[in-house]
Amino acid sequence: MTSDAKLEQRQHDDAPATTSKTTQPDRALSAEAVTINRPAQELYDFWRDPTNLIQVMENILSIEQIDSTRSRWTVKAPAGRTVSWEAVITDDVPGERITWQSAEGADVANSGRIEFRDAGDRGTVVRAIIAYDPPGGAIGQFFAKLFQREPRLQSRRDLRRFKHLMETGEIATAARTRKRVEEETN
Template sequence: MASDDAPKSASRDGDAPIARAVTINRPRAELYAYWRDFAKLATFMENVERIEVIDEKRSHWVVKAPAGSTVEWDAIVTEDDPGALIAWVSGDGADVPNSGRVEFRDAGQRGTVVTATIDYDPPAGIVGKVIAKLFQREPAIQARRDLRRFKQLMETGEIATGARNRREHEERDA
């Protein structure tokens, strides 16, 4: 599978963490710096409504969930190795308890391999996972899509969308 398809790099068995990776043709330090500015993450993370940076270690996330609802949590940075790694855990009272890490590794002349690993506890357990998948809001699906959008943004300065094509189809079918 091509690297821009954000291949699965770890299996999802039960409650095992989800890991996705993509190779981006940009320097590691540049990609890390963009990601570390948490307020910018909403520019490519499709379901993130907003991220409010509280301080260097904490941020408040508001994310779209199935059926038009939102979920919120405070994320706390637990490890920060400039240019290489950012790890976090959600604070007490999170709607969706989660933790994870984003790693940046040199890929020679191809750029940087960015790997996002996410572990989460969805509301309503397995039922919540099934509903989230039906609405395409499940983190395994979103991680792949978000990494692909991050790659597009970092390599081209924009994110390709099908918005015009959808609108044209809707107008033609009306």
């Protein structure tokens, strides 16, 4: 079953993503959500341009826009390696959701969906669901966690950075970064 078919099957399963009966045992699944005090359309517009995402996704080395539905991603992997894939948008509902899957031949087969749901006076609930085939299976997933490169950990952090950027215009970091210390001492 392809990544897209698995995600489509998941869309019709009303169980929470982490307890879904349709999840494949060899496939890792991550579902994270955050409430952002901004309108859904504004958040969607930012996310719809994949080149914006390098600002909030820590492990992204590059994103190249190929056309309106395809982009090429290169990300950091454990042990100093990189992985690449072409992402193809398979469903796009402005202001509501974007669904994608990796094209054939991806270093890491993956698929996912980002949803934007109105939360009234609180803004918008942004939910990211990502399914992927970990290289090396369970052992590969273990090492990805060990090196802080596992998508579940990353999606939580990335959504937090997205929230900070969209609500404040900047991403909160340690008070004294190396760059700031160098600027202060010069």
